[in-house]
Amino acid sequence: xxxxxxxxxxxxxxxxxxxxxxxxxxxxxxxxDIGPLADGHTLLVPKSHYPTLGDMPPDALQRLxxxxxxxxxxxxxxxxxxxxxxxxxxxxxxxxxVDHVHFHIIPRTEGDGLGFRWNAGxxxxxxxxxxxxxxxxxxxx
Amino acid sequence: xxxxxxxxxxxxxxxxxxxxxxxxxxxxxxxxDIGPLADGHTLLVPKSHYPTLGDMPPDALQRLxxxxxxxxxxxxxxxxxxxxxxxxxxxxxxxxxVDHVHFHIIPRTEGDGLGFRWNAGxxxxxxxxxxxxxxxxxxxx
Numbered sequence: 001x002x003x004x005x006x007x008x009x010x011x012x013x014x015x016x017x018x019x020x021x022x023x024x025x026x027x028x029x030x031x032x033d034i035g036p037l038a039d040g041h042t043l044l045v046p047k048s049h050y051p052t053l054g055d056m057p058p059d060a061l062q063r064l065x066x067x068x069x070x071x072x073x074x075x076x077x078x079x080x081x082x083x084x085x086x087x088x089x090x091x092x093x094x095x096x097x098v099d100h101v102h103f104h105i106i107p108r109t110e111g112d113g114l115g116f117r118w119n120a121g122x123x124x125x126x127x128x129x130x131x132x133x134x135x136x137x138x139x140x141x
Numbered sequence: 142x143x144x145x146x147x148x149x150x151x152x153x154x155x156x157x158x159x160x161x162x163x164x165x166x167x168x169x170x171x172x173x174d175i176g177p178l179a180d181g182h183t184l185l186v187p188k189s190h191y192p193t194l195g196d197m198p199p200d201a202l203q204r205l206x207x208x209x210x211x212x213x214x215x216x217x218x219x220x221x222x223x224x225x226x227x228x229x230x231x232x233x234x235x236x237x238x239v240d241h242v243h244f245h246i247i248p249r250t251e252g253d254g255l256g257f258r259w260n261a262g263x264x265x266x267x268x269x270x271x272x273x274x275x276x277x278x279x280x281x282x
Contacts, residue, residue, distance in 0.1 A: 035261030083232020091224020120176030
């Protein structure tokens, strides 16, 4: 397990910062967000320090996400929420504040006032095809 | 592979509705969102029909998320975005519109105007401990 000395989530993993831990396994930790957007707002993190999702080996990401069905089910049953958002931010442009991969689990109820600035656009003619082909090509390399 | 006849994402999987498909595997499909929040906004879905994340067996979810590092890397390299949000909504209260599990990959750049109504709160004394214990107990059942 690799840790980063100044990372607050690594310090939670090592016990240097207290947290309300709801799940602890060999390689994952889940704890309540101290600035909750909703009752039961939980963070799921790998114990090892990876700055972003793109830094995680696929198998480490798979081990982490394997906890989500049971964890989110438990959070839903305890909070009585009717839905939840799973949100994971990468990079400051995406709103990432702590540079240690974390999945937000945000319980939702109708009319809770949370949400997204969801301004759907559309592609100019040809742009979607060009993008699609470029992403396909990038995946082949 | 189980499909649902009226589900638009199942109809994309079976080829009845066209889409700009960037990745297709035995059990997963990724395609451009037709109402993009940003250039390169992509959806990753399991080919089988599961309404929400909680309906997926953990191993199916793990197979799906194993595609994320390569897929998001390709999208980032093609779009030149400096970050991305991974967002997955469950239930109408959470903004889920299509009842087939999908991960939004939303490329982000500084000042793009996207974002969340992020109104962090705090727990009343004792509430975090009570929640934590209740979620731990729910996970043991």
